[in-house]
Amino acid sequence: MAKTKRIITILLRLLALGATLSATVVMVTSHDSREVLNIKFTAKYNNSPSFKFYVIAEAIASGYGLVALFLSWKSSVDRLIVIMDVPIAMLLTSSTSAALAVAEIGKKGNSHAGWLPICDQVPKFCDHVTGSLIAGFSAAIVYLVLNLYSLLVVLAPLFPVKP
């Protein structure tokens, strides 16, 4: 029983690590430029503070995932890792939703505010950002599943006798 617990946890952590790493890398390497008349239209992830926050949050989550993967073999810090998973999951959900909000404006624009969508001008940038957001979203879901699994399985032996 303990072995299957450990295998499932390690698998989930590997999945989450892969997702966060790919989200970071794909967002950082996203850039596109286009010349319209004389105006050069460049799009980089730097241009939006929301995307910058997203990259930083995913990088932190990747570093933490790497550390947690190796530290979960030591049973003394096992509980601490489970506790630290919760704020990291929260960080991932918030960064993904923030980046999604801005990316949605970039794709559809906002007619009430007079903001035009930019995805027709820089399609490569939009595709990269979409891929990165998909990876980030799945990383958030995997971390949520990991948290629930840890809560129900790792902490369950400590539950007092149910009345």
Add this chain to the structure above:
Amino acid sequence: MGLQSGEKLAMFKWSYPRNRWSLVVLRLLAFLAAAAATLVMVLNKQTKTFVVATIGTTPLKLALNAKFHHTPAFVFFVIANGLVSIHNLVMIMADLLRSKFDYKGFRFPMVAILDMLNLALLSGGANAAVFMAELGKNGNSHARWDKICDKFEAYCDRGAGALVASFIALAFMLLISFISILKLVSPSSHISNNNN
């Protein structure tokens, strides 16, 4: 393994509030903050007339309004805060009517799980709205998006107030989630019905 878990529990014991009402008070505060955020954002509306052109001597006026449902991020914000306030209200009532419910089987960790899920939802909603508000306040020169807060100041101010209330609710939800998980782990008699 048993000694380690005992040591960890001893570390947690001093921080667990022994009073039964502390969690209910925290939930009440979180409910009030989230409900305030929802209400302020839902009733956030501003109409302004702009002079668009001048034909001869009569100016052409155009009335533009700013509402929360123009922006999907704010719609998500309202939904998230509404769900969190409903969750806290239901949990308060479940706490007060504890003698009627028995925490058996799966119902026992359900409170902690629901708290964690609502925490994630609230943090997502609040952060999306914050970055949308930042975009409205500063604009984005690279994407040629103008800021709108200089024209609709009251809308922006009220939106900022709703965001502050939502972040206060987020802080309370963090505490509540922490205490709920601690309640599961530390062996205490507070979960039994004898304490009522």
